[in-house]
Amino acid sequence: MPFTLSYAPLTPIRRGEGGRNPGEGARMRRWFLDRKFQIAVTYSGGNKLQDDISREDRLDWYRRMCLIRKFEEEIYNLNKAGLVQGTAHLYIGMEAIAVGACSAMNSGDLLTSTHRGHGHCIARGLDTGRMMAEILGRVDGYCGGKGGSMHIADVSRGMLGADGIVGGGIPIAVGAALGARLKGDDSVVFCFFGEGASNQGSFHESLNLAAVRRLAVVFICENNLWALSAPFAEVTAGGSVANRAGAYGMPGEKVDGNDVEAVFKAVTEATRRARSGLGPSLLECESYRWEGHSIFTRQEIRPEGEIQQWKQRDPISRYRTRLIEAKAATSDILQQIESQVAKQISQSTEFAKSSPVPDSESAFQHTYA
Amino acid sequence: MRQISYAEALNEALKEEMRRNSLVFVLGEDVGRMGGLFKVTHALLEEFGPGRVIDTPISEAAIAGAGVGSALVGARPVIEFQFSDFMTIAMDQIVNHAAKLRYMTNGMASVPMVIRAPVCSGINLGAQHSQSLESWFVHIPGLKVVMPSTPADAKGLLKSAIRDNNPVLFFEHRLLYAQKGEVPDEDLLVALGVADVKRAGTDLTVVATGRTVLLALAAADKLAGEGIEVEVVDPRTLKPLDTDLIFQSVRKTNRLVVVSDGWSACGYASEIMATVMEQCFFDLDAPIQRVCTKDVPMPVAAPLQKAVMVSEEDIVRVCRQVLAA
Numbered sequence A: 001m002p003f004t005l006s007y008a009p010l011t012p013i014r015r016g017e018g019g020r021n022p023g024e025g026a027r028m029r030r031w032f033l034d035r036k037f038q039i040a041v042t043y044s045g046g047n048k049l050q051d052d053i054s055r056e057d058r059l060d061w062y063r064r065m066c067l068i069r070k071f072e073e074e075i076y077n078l079n080k081a082g083l084v085q086g087t088a089h090l091y092i093g094m095e096a097i098a099v100g101a102c103s104a105m106n107s108g109d110l111l112t113s114t115h116r117g118h119g120h121c122i123a124r125g126l127d128t129g130r131m132m133a134e135i136l137g138r139v140d141g142y143c144g145g146k147g148g149s150m151h152i153a154d155v156s157r158g159m160l161g162a163d164g165i166v167g168g169g170i171p172i173a174v175g176a177a178l179g180a181r182l183k184g185d186d187s188v189v190f191c192f193f194g195e196g197a198s199n200q201g202s203f204h205e206s207l208n209l210a211a212v213r214r215l216a217v218v219f220i221c222e223n224n225l226w227a228l229s230a231p232f233a234e235v236t237a238g239g240s241v242a243n244r245a246g247a248y249g250m251p252g253e254k255v256d257g258n259d260v261e262a263v264f265k266a267v268t269e270a271t272r273r274a275r276s277g278l279g280p281s282l283l284e285c286e287s288y289r290w291e292g293h294s295i296f297t298r299q300e301i302r303p304e305g306e307i308q309q310w311k312q313r314d315p316i317s318r319y320r321t322r323l324i325e326a327k328a329a330t331s332d333i334l335q336q337i338e339s340q341v342a343k344q345i346s347q348s349t350e351f352a353k354s355s356p357v358p359d360s361e362s363a364f365q366h367t368y369a
Numbered sequence B: 001m002r003q004i005s006y007a008e009a010l011n012e013a014l015k016e017e018m019r020r021n022s023l024v025f026v027l028g029e030d031v032g033r034m035g036g037l038f039k040v041t042h043a044l045l046e047e048f049g050p051g052r053v054i055d056t057p058i059s060e061a062a063i064a065g066a067g068v069g070s071a072l073v074g075a076r077p078v079i080e081f082q083f084s085d086f087m088t089i090a091m092d093q094i095v096n097h098a099a100k101l102r103y104m105t106n107g108m109a110s111v112p113m114v115i116r117a118p119v120c121s122g123i124n125l126g127a128q129h130s131q132s133l134e135s136w137f138v139h140i141p142g143l144k145v146v147m148p149s150t151p152a153d154a155k156g157l158l159k160s161a162i163r164d165n166n167p168v169l170f171f172e173h174r175l176l177y178a179q180k181g182e183v184p185d186e187d188l189l190v191a192l193g194v195a196d197v198k199r200a201g202t203d204l205t206v207v208a209t210g211r212t213v214l215l216a217l218a219a220a221d222k223l224a225g226e227g228i229e230v231e232v233v234d235p236r237t238l239k240p241l242d243t244d245l246i247f248q249s250v251r252k253t254n255r256l257v258v259v260s261d262g263w264s265a266c267g268y269a270s271e272i273m274a275t276v277m278e279q280c281f282f283d284l285d286a287p288i289q290r291v292c293t294k295d296v297p298m299p300v301a302a303p304l305q306k307a308v309m310v311s312e313e314d315i316v317r318v319c320r321q322v323l324a325a
Helices: A024-045 A055-080 A095-102 A118-123 A128-135 A169-183 A195-199 A201-212 A242-248 A260-275 A304-311 A315-325 A331-354 A360-364 B006-020 B044-048 B060-072 B084-098 B134-138 B151-163 B212-224 B243-253 B268-283 B302-308 B312-324
Strands: A110-112 A189-194 A217-223 A252-256 A281-286 B003-005 B024-028 B053-055 B076-080 B114-119 B144-146 B168-173 B180-182 B196-199 B204-208 B230-234 B237-239 B256-263 B289-293
Touching: A055 A095, A055 A118, A055 A128, A055 A260, A055 A315, A055 A331, A095 A118, A095 A189, A095 A217, A095 A260, A095 A315, A110 A169, A118 A128, A128 A331, A169 A189, A169 A201, A169 A217, A169 B060, A169 B084, A189 A195, A195 A201, A195 A217, A201 A217, A201 A242, A201 B060, A217 A260, A242 A252, A242 A281, A252 A260, A260 A281, A315 A331, B003 B006, B003 B151, B006 B024, B006 B044, B006 B151, B006 B180, B024 B044, B024 B060, B044 B053, B060 B076, B060 B084, B084 B114, B084 B134, B084 B168, B114 B151, B134 B144, B134 B168, B134 B237, B134 B256, B134 B268, B144 B151, B151 B168, B151 B180, B196 B212, B196 B243, B204 B212, B204 B243, B204 B312, B212 B230, B212 B256, B212 B312, B230 B243, B243 B268, B256 B268, B256 B312, B268 B289, B289 B312
Parallel strands: A110 A189, A189 A217, A217 A281, A252 A281, B024 B053, B024 B076, B076 B114, B114 B168, B144 B168, B204 B230, B204 B256, B256 B289
Antiparallel strands: B003 B180, B144 B237, B196 B230
């Protein structure tokens, strides 16, 4: 059953009541929860694999999603052990978006990421040991301990950086596309951001600029439905990020962000369009973060039932079931992949833990080129 | 030697650098078809085409961010903001991104980007179009800040800024655009981080920046009539600062006045004063004084604007005070 947007008629806001009618917050929240129930219905029916995807790709995507999950679980544990320097924003529950999207990239393509960027890095093939070393503030980290979780980058792989400012990476993605065009290469820029960023001015300025210059950018909104404590519907007028594409004359599409193959298909189409010079697209991949906003977040605002509901739609176990049902993989093979992943993560942890802490002198290097 | 205007000198610098390196491109509002609000990008569109001279929407944050992104992938953007006040709209990209990306990535990334913008005090445009905000950017590690006062410096410094591998904020002044000066015909480079003595003297040092260098020189002429020899030092690059030349001058004259078109509180003049105090305290014969824009927003009406802006008379008066102390 496809999901359609519907609005209860809003009553005019009266003055002197904090700008909100009595009960309106609760009503919007109810609307929001009802809406998600409908999505659950949609998801339970969608149990089909896409055509034209090789077995190798499927197994690789499964492996990458497991790798992200395991990596994030390890960060969670390392934080409990007091080893993480600063904060980290875990990607658990959203693995299908990064893996589906990055699998549509060519080696020369570029991406910008967010504060919740570990998934994008892993999906793009960054080394999990060096990522972990960065998060633990060690010398072998991608940024020598200067960036931490929120600033992991690998320019050689086109990963232009996670970003600590919500919406900060969006104009940078547009600029990267401008630079690529100037250099005469045909790379496409994959711009990841959350639904919260879609309310920043930088989002609107960037979509407009990319559209009028017809730049090769795929805007990938990861709508995990909550910005720290703010539910999407309560802070986002119009109730949709994808719909905003229409204002900028580009295609906008809502995608099931817990379906790796659906994400791959949508991003592949947007990429084809971008690479052929037809300009940017906006995809809104709906998903959910299982953990709190960050590993620093003590208070969970979201209803427990809602979190549990989304865990039922786990993108990894869902894919696992599909692969087995469609006879695309056996349980044995998937188990093999899972134990390889576990081994890789424990090696990464060992690597990170054994990496030295940086010499304090290095704090004074690399301010200027 | 030939004489050209400050705006023409900047235009030459852009043309020469764009001819020299096909990765240099210009991005901003009205820079193409119109040749820039103040004509600094005149005729670039005709020579280099719309792929390298890009008229943008009115989106300062996205313009700055697009500069950062293109620089990250190896292009060399030269951004124009029509008024330096408009940088406030792009602060996130300048301060949180351009300035920090090299450091945060431990030297993996670099952002070779120039943002040019004129300070436009003195043309009755009021509080939102007249601010001299250079000190905001001097505060930030990872940025370089340039503020030329003569056509030759404007050309030589802009060429160096474009070749530099760091984000450079390049502050021009609207009242300087028409000023003419000698500019050599050849490939003129003025290194960043090198100050210049604009007038030698023995009795008092005046450190001035941008437009106020011309006022300081006029004040020095006036005082010379009274037998007072003022040395005028122009840092030219505000960050990194050529402290050696300033210290050398102060150690010779033992007296210092600092002039800036910014406000005094936490301003660029304050920074020069503090730096000199730290290193040359025992060389000073009098307290250092500063001459800055008065501590109010800029008004529009001519007599009000005149009362608020730094003037030659202000500088003469404060120089006399310091000499009398």
